[in-house]
Amino acid sequence: MRFRVPNSFAFIAIVIASSPFLFAQPAEKSYYLHDGDTVVFYGDSITEQRYYTQDVDVYTVTRFPHMQVQFFNAGVGGDRVSGGSAGSIDTRLPRDVFPQKPTVVTIMLGMNDGGYGNLTPEIESKYTQGYEHILNSLETALPGVRLSLLGPSPYDEVTRPAKVPGGYNSTLTHFSEIDSELARKHNATFIDLNAPFVASLNRGAAIDPLATELLLPDRVHPEPMAHWFMAAAILKGWNAPSIVSSTTIDAKQLTTIETKNAHVSDLSAKQSGISWTQLDDALPLPFDDDKNAANHFLQQITDIERDLNQQLLTVHGLAEGNYQFTIDGTPIGIFTNAELNTGVNLARLSTPMRGQAFRVSWLVRDRDDAHYVRLQMFVNQMKYGTSAEPGASDLLQFEKELQKRIYEFAQPKSHQYQLKAIATPN
Numbered sequence: 188m189r190f191r192v193p194n195s196f197a198f199i200a201i202v203i204a205s206s207p208f209l210f211a212q213p214a215e216k217s218y219y220l221h222d223g224d225t226v227v228f229y230g231d232s233i234t235e236q237r238y239y240t241q242d243v244d245v246y247t248v249t250r251f252p253h254m255q256v257q258f259f260n261a262g263v264g265g266d267r268v269s270g271g272s273a274g275s276i277d278t279r280l281p282r283d284v285f286p287q288k289p290t291v292v293t294i295m296l297g298m299n300d301g302g303y304g305n306l307t308p309e310i311e312s313k314y315t316q317g318y319e320h321i322l323n324s325l326e327t328a329l330p331g332v333r334l335s336l337l338g339p340s341p342y343d344e345v346t347r348p349a350k351v352p353g354g355y356n357s358t359l360t361h362f363s364e365i366d367s368e369l370a371r372k373h374n375a376t377f378i379d380l381n382a383p384f385v386a387s388l389n390r391g392a393a394i395d396p397l398a399t400e401l402l403l404p405d406r407v408h409p410e411p412m413a414h415w416f417m418a419a420a421i422l423k424g425w426n427a428p429s430i431v432s433s434t435t436i437d438a439k440q441l442t443t444i445e446t447k448n449a450h451v452s453d454l455s456a457k458q459s460g461i462s463w464t465q466l467d468d469a470l471p472l473p474f475d476d477d478k479n480a481a482n483h484f485l486q487q488i489t490d491i492e493r494d495l496n497q498q499l500l501t502v503h504g505l506a507e508g509n510y511q512f513t514i515d516g517t518p519i520g521i522f523t524n525a526e527l528n529t530g531v532n533l534a535r536l537s538t539p540m541r542g543q544a545f546r547v548s549w550l551v552r553d554r555d556d557a558h559y560v561r562l563q564m565f566v567n568q569m570k571y572g573t574s575a576e577p578g579a580s581d582l583l584q585f586e587k588e589l590q591k592r593i594y595e596f597a598q599p600k601s602h603q604y605q606l607k608a609i610a611t612p613n
Contacts, residue, residue: 219425234262268317338363439504
């Protein structure tokens, strides 16, 4: 029996059809942090502000409330790769980082290392050698530690003219290039904070130049809201998922079509609409709604909502008209059947879940404040010989209690959802 060899195009088609693994979509990468991780944020005064670090902390605990991650801030104003007012790098690391036994350390330095002028070979050499000393010290003291090198945030030359030829931010972007190369050499993660921040400043300047200038009032230290530019870059660099939860319901058939990070039960027809019980696996980020001018501006100049804060509710099969949406009997919003058919992002609304996330964020702030005071007690002990005890031990216990409460408060709760048809507003 003779076999006919198929032509090349037909042969390729047969191979593709019979090979399901060819051209498969790559698997979604998991979040960088794991259950049981301890994270130390190391850096200068921008890290010491403790805003972007708290943002990352709050995202992690609200998005992954069933895993335990501990965060510590080790930022000190004025620091360079060699250290600063709180001690040399060989004092800072053993005192402020190693005792926490971190599994993850982030490093953001460079703003002070450049001297606020043009880059010179001497500055570049000191920065490179000093940074590598930090990495070698961390790897020696903490075998297996995962390192994230953060390219330094910008010196604002978007809303105001440069003070030196070529601009100081060009020095910082060169430091980012050095950081990237060191990350490659040390098998670390590199995340550029400069370019995304500058992109948001450019967007803001096109909308409201004065408001954008106020995001970096001294060109160096971001206002709290602007720290989200950096937090978002870190989270995206760590493969942070955008979805809080997603629920799709067929109101006509009274069936749940699809859920992600959500559990729906007791779906039933009720009072010219539908009702159900829902338990999500996570909480939304604690952003105010668009009535908050600062938050509205943040949403205009970033993609944070799209990339990090999607709590989606989609309902198909509703009769034409307007529907009042309530959670636990409290009105949340009024939507048309068309809006619900497309999908509504509940993370933008004043829901009980967002209120719960705010309470979690306040506890994160309190624990972070306690750790900051404890760190300053050890710095003062070094500077002035004053004893850090027993106060430091008391604060450590307070931190542990707050850490426990953070995760207790972050556990999602079941809520009663209802959509009820209402008369069309005039």
